[in-house]
């Protein structure tokens with residue numbers, strides 16, 4: 001998914017909600033001062049102890065990753081994962097456990113994927129077919145044209161000379177000129193790549209050290225769905241570049257066997273909850289996406305988030321704590337192809353959106369949880385400061401205003417719903433495991449996973465038991481930096 005960072009411009013259009021009331025307990029939050037509460041309420045302490053002493057998150061994650069495996073949206077394995085997670089939820093005593101379907105598009109199955117240099121050194125190259133791109137239908141041979149290491153003007157000069165070629169996108173052109181003109185030129189270049197009859201499209205992995213990456217979507221968009229496409233090990237791309245520079249020509253043989261299903265399929269969100277004891281119609285949602293890419297087993301993206309939110313509810317239930325509002329887990333799917341599951345949830349539950357107290361999304365890998373991104377809602381800081389106060393000592397104390405649109409909180413934010421994205425230490429997420437073949441169980445930090453589950457449990461309980469409703473409000477954002485591909 002592209003990651004866009006936004007800054008708040010202005011808050012607009014206050015929806016019909018009660019105004020933000022003053023804090024009802026604990027110290028009031030002074031502006032600019034850090035709020036540290038001396039509160040571990042009895043129920044909070046019970047939940048923290050339950051997770052510390054009896055957590056099942058780590059063994060659940062191992063089963064999800066090693067036994068069930070990769071969970072590409074639309075695949076049978078993801079359906080198995082939904083069934084298994086729903087079974088866990090039922091065994092923990094959660095109620096209203098069910099699955100909601102939505103129309104996804106064709107499924108896609110990875111097949112053979114090989115590449116080798118035909119002339120020169122004959123090296124076998126490491127490639128991974130971009131999901132939902134078409135197969136080559138057997139080995140395809142072609143001359144390589146390098147796009148990259150050039151200015152945008154030089155790249156545009158190649159239009160008309162790409163037919164039948166294997167186009168290698170070595171790197172994106174340097175940012176120069178006005179952004180609008182640049183965007184138009186890039187559209188022209190990609191338009192040519194789509195329509196000029198190129199044989200295949202290769203992109204270097206964004207990671208070094210042999211780590212591959214993956215993306216793609218049945219909806220296509222910027223993902224060039226009509227051309228066989230693959231990501232290549234970055235070091236192998238460098239070899240191709242050097243050979244092209246020295247010899248001027250290079251031929252590859254490429255075989256990509258991944259195919260889409262003929263018919264569209266449905267995808268699912270799994271749901272389970274603990275009903276509120278006083279205001280059951282009002283809901284705090286804990287969300288994570290259960291789908292993954294298929295080069296690894298989706299341990300850090302997003303097995304960790306999925307088992308953490310379920311563990312949070314397991315612990316609240318096992319500790320005998322009765323939240324005043326309903327706390328609901330939603331395990332989304334289709335996140336990796338364009339946050340389809342959470343969009344479908346918001347659409348299907350349109351009439352109930354007004355009853356959502358808050359949404360907490362866990363989708364940032366295996367690092368230690370530091371807090372929650374406020375998604376531009378400065379006005380909600382006192383509520384969130386209060387909710388995370390019992391976690392401050394654990395190091396959960398950051399509430400930056402930052403916003404992003406690349407995970408399942410985004411469709412809720414767009415409806416003015418208070419929705420927050422958990423912030424975690426990066427560890428080796430974006431340099432190694434994210435979308436790569438190394439997204440496997442041994443890269444998970446168990447202690448951080450347990451802390452993450454604790455953070456989700458305590459924060460959701462705080463928001464569920466809080467006196468006031470969190471106000472719904474639309475915020476207007478502007479793009480702060482150009483999209484970077486993660």
Ligand SMILES: [Zn+2]
Pocket residue numbers: 289301302335363
């Ligand atoms: Zn993710």
